[in-house]
Amino acid sequence: MFTFLLVVHTLIAAALVAVILMQRSEGGGLTSSGSPSGLMSARGAADFLTRATTILATAFVVMSIFLAGYAATLNRGATIDTSLARKPGEAAPTPGAAEAPAAAPAPADNNAVPLAR
Structure with missing residues (x-):
């Protein structure tokens, strides 16, 4: 049911966009620069696109x-x-534990000198 209503809502939104884009520009919207025969006249209010919108x-x-x-x-x-x-x-894993460098291997011979890095 919710999916059906969501599809209907999408169709209403698409129709609203289409009707708005089909309307003629009135030259200013809510500003006072519109023509007197624009949206606020009796003819403009009865327009089909205005009512559909x-x-x-x-x-x-x-x-x-x-x-x-x-x-x-x-x-x-x-x-x-x-x-x-x-x-x-x-136990929780410690961050960065996998990134720690491996320890140097112990020398096999006690007389061997480890190399300096």
Whole structure:
């Protein structure tokens, strides 16, 4: 059910983007530089694209709120990868232990002098 609603939400978002991109530029948006026959006139408010944008935007916001609430109430069991878990009583590995240089081998002969490095 959640996946179906998510697909519907994606389709609403794609339709909203398409309707917004099809609209004619009004020349300023919310600024005062728009023409008087623009969005605030009776003809502009009755425009199909304007109404479609309003309906799709409202549907998008309502669907977003609904999906957020629905996702928060889902009881999905999460699986945890236990392949790296330590067994009880096992010591934690010390960081950098594998990077320590190996000790120099002990000389086999007591008379031999180790080489200086």
